[in-house]
Amino acid sequence: MSRLPTPSNAELELLKCLWRTGACSARxxxxxxxxxxxxxxxxxxxxxERMVDKGLVAEAAEHGLNVYRARAGKVATLAALSSDFARRVLEIDGALPVQAFADSRLLSDTELTELEALLRDPDQDPQP
Incomplete structure (x- = not known):
């Protein structure tokens, strides 16, 4: 699986907005x-601009505006960030329990299932 760069905190906020809306202009x-x-x-x-260069978002002209869409998948990005946090900060070698994400307003039940699978096996290909 090809991995995109880890987004910064600000980049993650922009990605979350794109994940919620699908596509947006810069404004x-x-x-x-x-x-x-x-x-x-x-x-x-x-x-x-940096996110486009890194491959985190795609830019396209639509009706005279540049429109941005997330290229980084929500579940794969959250799994990578969560695993990194567990390993580096909490010093946990195994997967985080998916119950830690149960109250997330960002994830649907289907996405929680996908996240659980990615946390167990980070090398699998995430769902498109």
Whole structure:
């Protein structure tokens, strides 16, 4: 499985907005994360440029606007971040229990099942 780079905290906020909405212009993304990131529109634009370069998001022109879509899969990204946190911070060698994510507003029941499988076997290919 090809792995995308780990997103920074700011990049993760932009990805979460894209995962919720599907596709957004830079302005829509900026407005969607304004309460969380509290930064300028130019910072959002610069971060999006870096994310395109890293392969985390795709950019396409639609109706005269640049529109962004997540290329990084939600479940695969969350599994990688969670496993990294468990290993580096908590010093846990095994998989985190999926129950730790049960109250997540970001994940559906189907995605929780996919996450559980990825946490058990991080080398498997995630669902598209």
């Amino acid at each position: 829509e993304l900026h407005n969607g994360v304004a309460a969380t990131l509290d930064w300028s529109y130019s910072s959002t634009r610069k971060t999006l």
